[in-house]
Amino acid sequence: MEIIGNQNILEHLRKIARNGQEAPSYLFSGPKGVGKFLTARWFCAAVLCTNPDIDDFSPPCGNCSACRRVKSGNHPDISILGNQSTRASKNSPGIRTKATKEIDENKDDKKAHKMSIGIEEVREGIAQMQTCSFEGGYRFWIIDEAQRLTNEAQNALLKTLEEPPASLILILIVQPGGQLLPTVTSRCRPLNFRPLNLKELSSYLQSQGFDHYKAETAAHISGGSLGLALNFLQNTQLWDRRTKLFELLNKLKGSSLWNALSTASSIEGLCSGATAKEQLAELIEMAASFYRDALCLKVGGPQDLLVNVDNLENLSKLAQESTITYLKNALESWQAAGNTYLPRNVNTKLYLQKICLDCC
Numbered sequence: 001m002e003i004i005g006n007q008n009i010l011e012h013l014r015k016i017a018r019n020g021q022e023a024p025s026y027l028f029s030g031p032k033g034v035g036k037f038l039t040a041r042w043f044c045a046a047v048l049c050t051n052p053d054i055d056d057f058s059p060p061c062g063n064c065s066a067c068r069r070v071k072s073g074n075h076p077d078i079s080i081l082g083n084q085s086t087r088a089s090k091n092s093p094g095i096r097t098k099a100t101k102e103i104d105e106n107k108d109d110k111k112a113h114k115m116s117i118g119i120e121e122v123r124e125g126i127a128q129m130q131t132c133s134f135e136g137g138y139r140f141w142i143i144d145e146a147q148r149l150t151n152e153a154q155n156a157l158l159k160t161l162e163e164p165p166a167s168l169i170l171i172l173i174v175q176p177g178g179q180l181l182p183t184v185t186s187r188c189r190p191l192n193f194r195p196l197n198l199k200e201l202s203s204y205l206q207s208q209g210f211d212h213y214k215a216e217t218a219a220h221i222s223g224g225s226l227g228l229a230l231n232f233l234q235n236t237q238l239w240d241r242r243t244k245l246f247e248l249l250n251k252l253k254g255s256s257l258w259n260a261l262s263t264a265s266s267i268e269g270l271c272s273g274a275t276a277k278e279q280l281a282e283l284i285e286m287a288a289s290f291y292r293d294a295l296c297l298k299v300g301g302p303q304d305l306l307v308n309v310d311n312l313e314n315l316s317k318l319a320q321e322s323t324i325t326y327l328k329n330a331l332e333s334w335q336a337a338g339n340t341y342l343p344r345n346v347n348t349k350l351y352l353q354k355i356c357l358d359c360c
Contacts, residue, residue, distance in 0.1 A: 001042050001062075001071055003035050004204050004226055005196035010039065012191070017046035017059050022138070023189040024164040027180075028173045030193025033227025037144055039193070040171045044078050044140045045070040047169070066135075076134040081125050082117060082144030082173070115148065122153040126160050133167050142171045147178020154181045161187040195224025205229060217310045221289075238282065241270045245283050249290055250314050252359050253322065260360035264352035281342055288334035291359075294318045295327040330359045 003010060016022055026043075028036040045060035045067045060067045069075040125141060133139045143149070149157070161184065164170065172188060174180060198219045204226070205215035210233055222228035232238055248263050255263070267287075271279040289307040296305050297319040308315065319327070333355045341351040 001038060001045070003038055003042060005200065005224075006030075006035060006039070006193050009191050009193065010042070013039070013043045014046060014058060017043065017049075022047060022169055024168065025161055025170040025188040026172070027185060027188035027190045028171060028193060029176070029178075029190065031195055031223065031225055032175050033222065033225030033229070033231075034193045034195055035226065036173045036193050037142070040140075040142050040173060041070055041078075043171070044075070044142075047138055047140075048075065048077065048135075077138065078140045078142070079125065079128060080142045080144065081121060082142075082146070082148070117143070117146075117149045117153055119150065119152040119156050122149070122156045126156070129160065129165060129168050129170075138167050138169050139165075140169050140171065142173065144173045145175065145178075146172040147174045147180060149180070151181065154184050158183055158187075196226060198224055201226060201229060205233065213310070217308075220307050220309050223307070241279065241283060242286055244270055245286055246290060246308070246311055246314070249287060249359075250318070252356060253318065253326075255360050257357065257360065260356040261353055263360075264349070264356040267356075268348055268352055277342070280348065281338060284334055284338040284342065288331060288338065290315070291327055291331040291334060294322065295324065295331055298322065298324055298327055333358050 028040060030036055042060065045062075047059075048066040048070060049059040049061050050064045050066050051059070051061040060070075062068075062071070066075065070078065125143075129139060129141055160168075160170065170188075172180070172184075201222070201224060202212075202215045202219040205218060206212060210218070214233060218229040218232045221232055245267060248266055252260065252263055267283060268280070270283060271277075273279075286308075290311070293306045293308050293311075294315050297303075297316055303309070303312065306312065306315070337351055337355055340346075
């Protein structure tokens with residue numbers, strides 16, 4: 001398992017595994033796509049590794065039976081709850097709740113993915129964790145996107161956190177902004193993951209066969225998230241939607257009211273299919289970053305802070321032609337769309353028209 005960045009956390013976990021000083025629960029927090037889930041699996045391998053303990057031994061070895069099964073998702077002592085469980089459940093026991101089975105049976109239907117993790121799923125997982133390890137060592141329970149746990153589910157988890165089974169290690173994985181109860185977080189050992197260095201990320205992407213231009217662009221757009229960068233590079237439709245969105249935004253300022261309404265319709269038309277809402281959320285975030293970059297240039301910020309480095313010429317032009325107030329208002333409008341309008345299911349057409357009218 002190759003993990004890029006956050007090497008200080010890996011070394012810390014390696015020492016814990018080597019010295020047998022495992023805590024009963026951990027809280028992995030950090031931006032999406034920086035390797036939290038992969039690190040959790042790596043830690044499982046480090047603890048479960050069966051290679052002899054010699055002087056220069058640095059678990060996980062990657063070659064023993066335990067390490068190979070962890071990597072392939074086949075180890076019986078690792079259970080996963082959350083988004084990643086759908087992938088793991090095909091090969092490993094996991095936590096096969098009713099919700100997980102529904103997702104497996106409807107993997108192409110986004111509606112099958114629940115927005116929250118409920119108390120029933122947690123209780124089923126707790127019951128499974130009371131049993132002994134299949135192989136006599138530790139059992140691991142990884143809860144991915146733990147911020148989706150309902151308050152009732154978190155409260156149900158408290159008993160396990162307070163009095164964990166002797167052989168259980170629980171890992172909660174959360175993203176920024178996720179609200180976990182203080183009674184939960186205070187009982188976990190926190191490990192905070194940081195975004196990757198942009199130059200390091202760009203170099204890694206180029207080593208994987210992506211050209212310099214796209215690697216640099218993806219590194220900046222992702223904000224140092226390897227997962228997001230790879231998704232952007234491998235999803236040509238996402239790249240195309242971004243290109244078309246910026247073409248529309250470049251023509252928006254100073255245009256007529258009719259053109260503003262037409263732009264709103266065109267932006268909405270870029271999203272289609274079962275994932276239209278997710279696509280729109282991505283476009284809204286991209287639009288906010290577009291005006292944020294222009295505002296950064298307007299106030300004299302360095303180009304190193306820009307997200308959309310491949311649009312520098314258009315951004316510079318927009319910054320020159322706009323006031324700080326205009327750019328600030330445009331940025332706040334798009335941010336409000338992502339933070340308020342979209343989550344509340346406000347009519348898409350109406351709020352896109354409002355934003356485009358504000359920006360024309």
